[in-house]
Amino acid sequence: MSAQKPCVLLVEDEPAQREILRYNLNAEGYEVVMAENGDDALLMVDEVMPDLILLDWMLPGVSGIEICRQVKSRKETRPIPVIMLSARSEELDRVRGLETGADDYVVKPFSVSELMARVRTQLRRTRPAAVGQQLTFDDIILDGESHRVTRAGEPIKLGPTEFRLLTTLMEKPGRVWSREQLLDRVWGRDVYVDTRTVDVHVGRLRKALCKVGGDDPLRTVRGTGYSLG
Structure with a gap:
């Protein structure tokens, strides 16, 4: 899948x-x-x-x-x-x-x-981004059709996995996703990936989002997973 x-x-x-x-x-x-x-x-x-x-x-x-x-x-x-x-x-x-x-x-x-x-x-x-719509959270804008992300007007370069990860988080701001749920949504149910891989890609996404300035929008929920906002 x-x-x-x-x-x-x-x-x-x-x-x-x-x-x-x-x-x-x-x-x-x-x-x-x-x-x-x-x-x-x-x-x-x-x-x-x-x-x-x-x-x-x-x-x-x-x-x-x-x-x-x-x-x-x-x-x-x-x-x-x-x-x-x-x-x-x-x-x-x-x-x-x-x-x-x-x-x-x-x-x-x-x-x-x-x-x-x-x-x-x-x-x-x-699932607005999945049908090509634009998502907005604070000063972050994700365009699902053009696959572009900006923060405060500055372009942010993301790899395919980080883009899918951000899309998932932006579609449901405030929702806490477990690592297993993120693996299913971002990597797919038929791909075996260790849950620690999620932490690595969240770290890369954090770094990219904070590179242009502003507070870290990602929240780590100890023992559970991650949330946007």
Whole structure:
């Protein structure tokens, strides 16, 4: 899996539909992990911590509505956007899905291109740099499209790993990331890297950011990991 790609958890029990959605999500540049039933989906939410969940309402075992309710009831998973997919087209069903916490509700059959647009809209909110948007924190500006970083108007030269690391931290200022979480997000889940490598690259990022002046914006949380601000 490539680092920094937005990760979509696709929960769909129908094989043909699942394959169509997987193909189109991959074509959009997303990393896709899949679950065929509600029980597996709940396990994968904790294991993967996806950037977005595409969730079918009718599933074997735990229903999509119950998965959505559990995801949105927990502080650590509440920010994950959930797009509910359902053959239920009645207004009452839409309202129920949205009141359970779904961020969007798409009725089957749907246009795949429209669904991909809805996915992009949700990710624009939670992973802005991954879809080419600009991030700002204090006097630091990161342009996800041009891959340029400036601080107080001065350009900052970063290697690819430091750029991905800063992107992750800037997308969620104030969040404390463990070393393991940073390894997953920055290096990718299929790459084995020692957690001490994170410390080395954080040190390089710190040095680059402070080289142009200003306070150190990175915070080390002892026994846990790192945070921006």
